[in-house]
Amino acid sequence: MFDACPDDKTDASLSTPPYGAPQTGIWQRDGRVKADGSDIQDWAALVAAVRDRQDRAAFAALFRHFAPRVKGFLMKSGADAALAEECAQDAMATVWQKAHLFDPARASVSTWVFTIARNRRIDVLRRTRRPEPEELPWGPEPEPDQATVLEVRQETERLGQALARLPDKQRALIERAYWGEVSHSEIAAETGLPLGTIKSRIRLALDRLRQELK
Amino acid sequence: MTIRHHLSEELLMAYAAGELPEAFALVVATHVSLCDECRAQAEAYEALGGAVVEEIAAEMDDAALEACLARLDGMPQMAPARPAPRRRGVLPGPLADYVGGGVEAVKWRPVGKGVRQAILPTDRGATARLLYIPAGVAVPDHGHRGLEMTLVLQGAFADETGRFGPGDVEIADGDLEHVPVAEAGQDCICLAATDAPLRFKGIVPRMAQPFMRI
Numbered sequence: 001m002f003d004a005c006p007d008d009k010t011d012a013s014l015s016t017p018p019y020g021a022p023q024t025g026i027w028q029r030d031g032r033v034k035a036d037g038s039d040i041q042d043w044a045a046l047v048a049a050v051r052d053r054q055d056r057a058a059f060a061a062l063f064r065h066f067a068p069r070v071k072g073f074l075m076k077s078g079a080d081a082a083l084a085e086e087c088a089q090d091a092m093a094t095v096w097q098k099a100h101l102f103d104p105a106r107a108s109v110s111t112w113v114f115t116i117a118r119n120r121r122i123d124v125l126r127r128t129r130r131p132e133p134e135e136l137p138w139g140p141e142p143e144p145d146q147a148t149v150l151e152v153r154q155e156t157e158r159l160g161q162a163l164a165r166l167p168d169k170q171r172a173l174i175e176r177a178y179w180g181e182v183s184h185s186e187i188a189a190e191t192g193l194p195l196g197t198i199k200s201r202i203r204l205a206l207d208r209l210r211q212e213l214k
Numbered sequence: 215m216t217i218r219h220h221l222s223e224e225l226l227m228a229y230a231a232g233e234l235p236e237a238f239a240l241v242v243a244t245h246v247s248l249c250d251e252c253r254a255q256a257e258a259y260e261a262l263g264g265a266v267v268e269e270i271a272a273e274m275d276d277a278a279l280e281a282c283l284a285r286l287d288g289m290p291q292m293a294p295a296r297p298a299p300r301r302r303g304v305l306p307g308p309l310a311d312y313v314g315g316g317v318e319a320v321k322w323r324p325v326g327k328g329v330r331q332a333i334l335p336t337d338r339g340a341t342a343r344l345l346y347i348p349a350g351v352a353v354p355d356h357g358h359r360g361l362e363m364t365l366v367l368q369g370a371f372a373d374e375t376g377r378f379g380p381g382d383v384e385i386a387d388g389d390l391e392h393v394p395v396a397e398a399g400q401d402c403i404c405l406a407a408t409d410a411p412l413r414f415k416g417i418v419p420r421m422a423q424p425f426m427r428i
Contacts (some may be wrong), residue, residue, distance in 0.1 A: 054291060131312070199257075
């Protein structure tokens with residue numbers, strides 16, 4: 001199974017121990033643990049390790065967590081198991097190749113991986129193009145603002161918990177919107193989830209950027 | 215640019231989920247290029263996509279990680295981002311991408327009363343067209359069976375529901391029968407997308423419809 005924690009030493013490819021240790025440390029100090037008791041992983045640190053050191057152990061940890069989810073997403077969207085598996089591998093290869101484009105102050109790793117998987121689905125399953133918005137010139141910021149990175153992580157955590165707490169019926173409706181089982185006219189956007197804080201943070205960042213560009 | 219008419223939550227969520235027909239996605243991507251408010255909301259819905267995908271996992275093949283690691287060997291890292299579409303005059307990046315240049319590159323066809331249109335190449339789920347409406351001219355009275363999105367790029371138009379200036383998007387469902395009139399002063403250029411043929415009320419436009427693909 002691929003749900004093993006990144007600090008699971010049973011895998012030979014994970015002979016280097018740092019994954020898990022430093023970042024879980026932060027969360028333990030904060031006393032933050034996931035509802036199921038497992039430590040929250042600092043996925044963004046693993047993406048940075050892939051980017052800076054071509055770190056295969058970090059990549060393996062990301063793969064174990066995200067590849068099964070990408071595969072699940074594609075199967076829910078109508079792909080058969082073989083195609084979904086192939087797309088999950090493609091998506092993870094993209095994570096490897098584009099690690100330098102990931103900005104932990106803008107989005108969580110799960111959000112980023114979702115967009116990669118979504119675009120793969122549009123290419124392969126829907127066989128169509130996805131028009132993308134103009135990119136804003138975010139500029140080369142070598143070090144993302146750590147307070148914002150932390151904020152993104154906390155938002156992600158809160159959103160996940162809120163989603164888990166929704167009544168089954170409502171959660172199923174939201175999920176079906178992402179699986180593509182309902183048309184755009186049937187999508188109920190009233191989710192009752194804490195998306196407002198995420199939107200506000202992004203909006204503030206965009207405002208700051210526009211100020212700088214003036 | 216002060217935008218008063220925004221995209222609906224449903225459309226932003228469907229765009230984030232990757233579930234819109236290409237023509238509607240083009241209108242969304244074009245509006246989002248102009249509107250930070252909707253960009254922030256679309257990114258918040260991408261975060262929700264990430265949270266939804268966290269909840270599912272399909273078992274990967276035992277050899278999947280090894281296979282993926284093997285693929286990374288010949289793979290260049292730091293793959294450059296796909297060049298983001300760039301704005302050309304009044305056409306925001308995603309639209310300029312479809313046109314292959316600025317307004318001067320559009321292959322217009324007359325549809326009567328000085329109104330011109332150009333159908334853009336998208337998948338068959340919906341149709342996207344650029345409309346050129348001379349200042350003061352009315353687009354023939356029409357209703358819709360499905361959804362119509364109209365985004366103003368230059369000039370302005372007004373109809374029974376209000377005034378729409380640059381960056382504004384009108385979302386009309388099957389119930390709206392409207393007569394958009396371009397404001398005096400400047401010719402109006404719009405991007406419109408429909409998922410069902412428009413219904414013109416007069417007999418002549420109705421007969422011309424199959425030929426004009428309106």
